[in-house]
Each structure stands twice: as structure tokens, then as C-alpha cells.
Amino acid sequence: MPSGKIYRRPRSSGSDAHQTGRDLPTSLVEALVQLGHDADSVQQEGLQGSPNAGVWAAAQADKRFLVTQDLDFSDLRQFAPGTHHGLLLVRLADPGRRVLKA
Numbered sequence: 001m002p003s004g005k006i007y008r009r010p011r012s013s014g015s016d017a018h019q020t021g022r023d024l025p026t027s028l029v030e031a032l033v034q035l036g037h038d039a040d041s042v043q044q045e046g047l048q049g050s051p052n053a054g055v056w057a058a059a060q061a062d063k064r065f066l067v068t069q070d071l072d073f074s075d076l077r078q079f080a081p082g083t084h085h086g087l088l089l090v091r092l093a094d095p096g097r098r099v100l101k102a
Contacts, residue, residue, distance in 0.1 A: 024067060024090070040064070060084055 024041070032039035042048055047055055052072050059066045065086030066073070073079055074089055 024069065028067075 026041060026043070029039045029041045029044075042050070042055055045058070047058060050058075052070065056066065056073070063085045065088065067088045067090060069090050069092070071089070073087055079087055
């Protein structure tokens with residue numbers, strides 16, 4: 001169930017809804033789910049290969065907080081705080097999927 005980005009499963013009222021980008025490992029999604037969050041990934045929702053605009057639109061349509069390492073989401077003019085359901089741009093000294101494994 002974890003990982004995806006659209007609205008395939010109902011969200012429980014007490015948890016936060018997160019969607020991880022294609023650049024984050026499934027293990028991170030699983031860890032968020034174990035902590036009680038409603039987390040999905042791009043891959044599990046069948047959005048791999050979709051342009052960023054499609055991934056963003058799907059996350060916003062489902063009122064999800066997007067977590068990604070993709071710098072394309074760093075433009076504050078396009079993704080101004082308060083104009084969407086949330087965005088966390090993860091920047092690491094050693095970026096990559098393996099570093100973020102839970």
C-alpha cells in the first residue's frame with residue numbers, strides 16, 4: 001500500500017498524507033506508514049515516467065505533502081509556501097536513494 005501519489009486508498013482522519021517522489025526509496029515510504037502516516041510513492045501509483053507537472057498535479061489533487069530530492073521543485077516562484085498542500089525538498093551531502101533507506 002505505501003508509495004504512490006494519487007488517491008487510490010482512503011486516508012484515515014488522524015494521519016498526515018505524504019507522497020514521496022520517484023527519487024526516494026520505498027523503504028522510506030514504509031517507515032512513514034509504520035509511524036502512522038498515510039504515505040504513498042510515485043511508483044506505487046503508476047506515475048513513474050510522468051513529468052514533474054503530472055506528479056505535482058496528482059499530489060495536489062489528493063491534498064498530499066510531496067517529499068522529493070528533485071531540485072525542479074525548488075523554485076519558490078512556482079511553489080510558493082501557502083499555495084499548496086506541502087513540499088519538502090530533501091538535500092543531502094551525499095544524495096541518493098541508498099542514503100535515505102530506513
